[in-house]
Amino acid sequence: MKKTFAGITLVTLAVLPFAAHAQFAKPEDAVKYRKAAFTLMGAHMGRIGAVVKGDKAYDKAAVEQDAAIVEMMSKLPFTAFTPGSDTADSKAKPEIWKEQDKFKAAAEKMQGEVQKLSAAAKAGDLNLVKASFGAVGQSCKACHDSYRNK
Numbered sequence: 001m002k003k004t005f006a007g008i009t010l011v012t013l014a015v016l017p018f019a020a021h022a023q024f025a026k027p028e029d030a031v032k033y034r035k036a037a038f039t040l041m042g043a044h045m046g047r048i049g050a051v052v053k054g055d056k057a058y059d060k061a062a063v064e065q066d067a068a069i070v071e072m073m074s075k076l077p078f079t080a081f082t083p084g085s086d087t088a089d090s091k092a093k094p095e096i097w098k099e100q101d102k103f104k105a106a107a108e109k110m111q112g113e114v115q116k117l118s119a120a121a122k123a124g125d126l127n128l129v130k131a132s133f134g135a136v137g138q139s140c141k142a143c144h145d146s147y148r149n150k
């Protein structure tokens with residue numbers, strides 16, 4: 001099971017470049033896709049957050065799996081910011097499409113912090129998990145502050 005999961009992660013990374021646009025027939029499909037990925041990423045960050053805050057007992061295997069899901073999900077939303085997909089049901093700011101380099105840098109910053117969180121979770125180092133969880137959270141917030149409508 002674990003092996004399969006890791007295999008899927010590798011395949012996903014290999015076949016999904018940063019901007020794989022052609023998969024979405026309509027802008028609405030792209031919006032749904034990226035929101036779904038963000039929702040899952042947020043849900044599993046929340047589970048780790050409960051451990052970090054001390055509301056939930058630390059279970060190495062559970063945190064490791066949550067972090068692996070966050071890591072996989074962190075690659076997905078950014079393939080779905082297709083041109084013209086700042087639709088009415090999206091909170092994406094139009095600046096995303098005007099400042100593609102900065103937006104991409106913010107995404108890569110978060111992906112890098114998520115990799116560190118995942119490594120800390122694998123190592124079973126709770127203090128490091130706490131520190132890298134904080135860094136991931138800041139990288140989420142930094143992008144939301146600039147590129148997501150309230």
Ligand code: HEC
Nearest residue numbers: 035038039041042045090091092106107110140143147148
């Ligand atoms: C590079 C920019 C960027 C980064 C980094 C980023 N987000 Fe977001 N996030 C967005 C944008 C833009 C939206 C709005 C998407 C839309 O409505 O089309 C969003 C939306 C969301 C949503 C709402 C989804 C919905 O259903 O409306 C959640 C939850 C979320 N992000 C969680 C996170 C978490 C957790 C992280 C960090 C692990 C993160 N995001 C990192 C840009 C980012």
